[in-house]
Amino acid sequence: MAPRISRVRVSFSVLVASLVLPLFFPECSSSSSVLIARASAPKSDVDLLEFPLNLEYLEAEFFLFGALGHGLDVVAPNLAGGGPPPIGAKAAKLDKFFKDVILQFGLQEVGHLRAIKSTVKGFPRPLLDLSPSSFAKVMDNAVGRTLSPPFDPYANSINFLLASYVIPYVGLTGYVGANPKLQNATSRKLVAGLLGVESGQDAAIRAFLYERKTQLVHPYGLSVGEFTDRISSLRNKLGKAGLKDEGLVVAKEYGAETEVNGNILAGDRDSLAYSRTPEEILRIIYGTGDEHVPGGFYPKGASGRIATPYLKHSI
Numbered sequence: 151m152a153p154r155i156s157r158v159r160v161s162f163s164v165l166v167a168s169l170v171l172p173l174f175f176p177e178c179s180s181s182s183s184v185l186i187a188r189a190s191a192p193k194s195d196v197d198l199l200e201f202p203l204n205l206e207y208l209e210a211e212f213f214l215f216g217a218l219g220h221g222l223d224v225v226a227p228n229l230a231g232g233g234p235p236p237i238g239a240k241a242a243k244l245d246k247f248f249k250d251v252i253l254q255f256g257l258q259e260v261g262h263l264r265a266i267k268s269t270v271k272g273f274p275r276p277l278l279d280l281s282p283s284s285f286a287k288v289m290d291n292a293v294g295r296t297l298s299p300p301f302d303p304y305a306n307s308i309n310f311l312l313a314s315y316v317i318p319y320v321g322l323t324g325y326v327g328a329n330p331k332l333q334n335a336t337s338r339k340l341v342a343g344l345l346g347v348e349s350g351q352d353a354a355i356r357a358f359l360y361e362r363k364t365q366l367v368h369p370y371g372l373s374v375g376e377f378t379d380r381i382s383s384l385r386n387k388l389g390k391a392g393l394k395d396e397g398l399v400v401a402k403e404y405g406a407e408t409e410v411n412g413n414i415l416a417g418d419r420d421s422l423a424y425s426r427t428p429e430e431i432l433r434i435i436y437g438t439g440d441e442h443v444p445g446g447f448y449p450k451g452a453s454g455r456i457a458t459p460y461l462k463h464s465i
Contacts (some may be wrong), residue, residue: 231274238281
């Protein structure tokens with residue numbers, strides 16, 4: 151019979167290796183620390199940390215292409231993991247200020263991908279549809295009619311900001327929902343860091359749009375504020391979990407302390423961020439209202455151990 155090795159001895163050996171190996175083999179320092187971090191994360195944590203990669207890939211590609219006209223395959227090809235290039239993504243006609251801001255967002259997403267994939271193995275970039283027609287469908291569904299001409303997120307700064315309004319907020323609600331389910335301190339620290347920057351991106355986008363809330367979006371006859379309200383209502387409808395999304399202007403009963411109509415940040419009655427489950431997020435990003443039915447920005451579905459089992463039971 152083989153001798154039994156106690157968990158204490160194994161843990162001690164791993165600790166010693168993490169401390170000693172870098173002293174004698176500096177080139178192993180970063181890779182060994184990644185392996186130890188991955189090994190220490192419970193399986194449930196790994197699944198919850200991998201799932202957001204779907205949205206981080208989406209944001210990285212959308213922002214990078216919008217600002218630069220190219221994405222991860224040029225900026226950080228190793229992070230794409232050999233996944234297919236996004237469909238229809240292109241440079242947006244942004245003014246100088248917003249091009250600067252959107253580029254910063256895109257590079258931040260590169261860091262997010264690296265941080266997650268340094269903690270868990272992750273998966274290659276899924277097929278993403280970032281074509282104008284993909285966003286046009288979202289906007290048509292949001293406003294309840296076919297817009298003419300079709301909404302094009304790359305046409306100008308306002309359109310790109312409205313399209314950007316669609317994305318980061320969904321991810322941040324997912325991080326809020328995942329945080330209390332995480333068992334490992336390293337996992338919680340990572341999610342807190344990701345949530346902080348994703349919330350900042352969403353706040354910046356909302357602030358830019360709030361400043362222009364009464365401006366009409368040419369040629370649709372709807373204001374910026376009305377667009378955000380319709381988009382938020384659509385996400386509530388698709389998520390099928392009640393009110394977890396709010397536009398830039400709300401009835402006073404939904405404003406901070408029921409005192410204001412302005413709603414520069416979305417939050418519940420205590421001004422705390424709303425949370426969403428992975429299933430709710432899938433319903434929204436697929437645009438189908440069903441986690442089993444892919445579509446929208448993910449024509450072949452999202453990846454990872456949480457998302458893929460639902461695809462096996464798709465209609």
